[in-house]
Amino acid sequence: MRRFILKRLGAIVINLWLLATIVFVVVNVLGGDIGRKVLGPTAKAEDVAAYNALIGTDKPMIQQYFTSIKNIFTLNFGNSYQSQSPVIDLVLPALGRSAKLAILAFIITIPISIAAGIFAARRQDKLADRVVVNVGLGSSSIPEFVTAAVLLALFAVHFKVGKVYANPPAGTSIFGQLEYLLLPAMAMVISYFGYIARMTRAGVITALHADYTRTATMKGLPPGQVMRKHILRNALAPTITVISVQIGYLFGGIVGVEKVFNYAGLGTTMLNAVGKQDIPVLQASVLIVGIIYMASTLLADLLIAYLNPRVRLDAGS
């Protein structure tokens, strides 16, 4: 297990370095003069030069590259052009608010979609199965902001359920906040339900037909125990992987959802940065999302290895 973890950590370090390189290429190499971008076409040349000197983009490309690689490992992303305060102080609280929304979404999604996947798998090719598969296919293919806009119109405005603006006033209790976050979270639930349900269904169907399941049934184990100890233990590995990937990818969809509900999360912070050409903030947000993705896939791999000894033995050898 230790070897397995070390190996995965090594891969993550390489991935982070490559990620920082990709972002560096997009921003610093292809993007051209950052100072000009940030300050706009009407700014004076000496102001642009001063800004470039301030953030270090006047240095040789190779030196900038080493700094940016160092920064991702030390989580030092420089100062925001807008507020002059460190980017990290701006991004982390916003990330916290997005995380709150995301956690609520996953708390609702995971049990519902795993249950739906198992339900569908046990009725393979029957009507109930087709409904789950097709609803999942449809709901997960619609962009999150579209679902969010429809939920906003239908529930918040028409039925007066939930809130139009998702920002709870300061001092609202955890349960009070739920009312504010429910609709944006539901938009994400609808989007991610399909992937997780379909992956669970596929995993359970494979496990249902496996030899070990037949053996377990034949030796007279009660069906509940076969389900829990034999089928789910094996079938959930791909589901766990999909969930971990969704945790990283949800930060793509959450931007649209936050915009629709005017929620002050990481997505809104990024959109403000886009509007103000605040490249350091945008760069940091993208890198942090990449780090979250890597952390969540690492956790998923560890969980799968913990559940299934075959995985950790294969990786160790």
Added chain:
Amino acid sequence: MSEMKPTPDDSVEDIDAFIEAAAANLHDRKEARRESWRLLRRRPSFIIGVVIMGFWVVCALVPDLIAPFDPLDYRTDINASPSWPNIFGTDRGGRDVFSRVIAGARDILKLAPPAALLGVVFGVILGLFMGFLRGWFDTVASRVVESFLSLPVVLLGLLAVTTLGKSNLVVMGTVAVLFTPVVARTVRSAVLAEADLDYVESAKLRGESTPFIMFREILPNVSSPIIVELTVRIGYAVFTIATLSFLGAGPPPPSPDWGSQVSDNYNAIVSGYWWSTFFPAMAIASLVIAANLIADSVQSVLEGS
């Protein structure tokens, strides 16, 4: 499929038999293609997908024939609720929402399919090299592919549009580049499965060049996953480009682009004017679902699930 492939024999006498087998194989392949097409046409989900997609393609080609009003024309009533003659109502600029939804099909359809196609072409080339050359090139490229996959496409898209400038070309190019790693990964694994088969070995022994083997021998045999990937990518391209344009990377407000329309009008939902957001939103949903219905049918037929 692979067991039907003829392999040239060393003995000269068998050359006629070999040519005959090759001809038969070509015939089989045509038959198989016809059979796939027949199976596809029988699937209701494929038909529904094609009908919806076809409708939007017609709208994109000849919007003036379907739209009753000029999509950019300011009519007298702003935020008028759906009624005759403005069956989808009017938006906050007093423009006919129905005409704008029809006209907006062009903005997404001129970007999404080309972006998907470009991404698939890049991905196929990269995947062929990775799977066929293997070795250090594959190791390095696989790592790069993996790190690309660790970021949501929409976020990298936002970053690219911000630093490179807001234009159709940047949006299309970014989506194509971001799809390349995903496609490359799929093609790579398909190529790996082919690379050890006899026909590749015999092509190598015949002294064929590496590009010839990759593009003329292997490529036709991995066409199924590539076609599936292309249909899947079109759906994702619509998804991604619509989201990017909602987030502000699309054409500016007077444009009838669907994502821009939603972005321009969603704040009016609070005041009860849902139609100016709802109909373009539904248009996006219908187009993505149509693309996915087609992709799903193609996948089932070609992969036999």
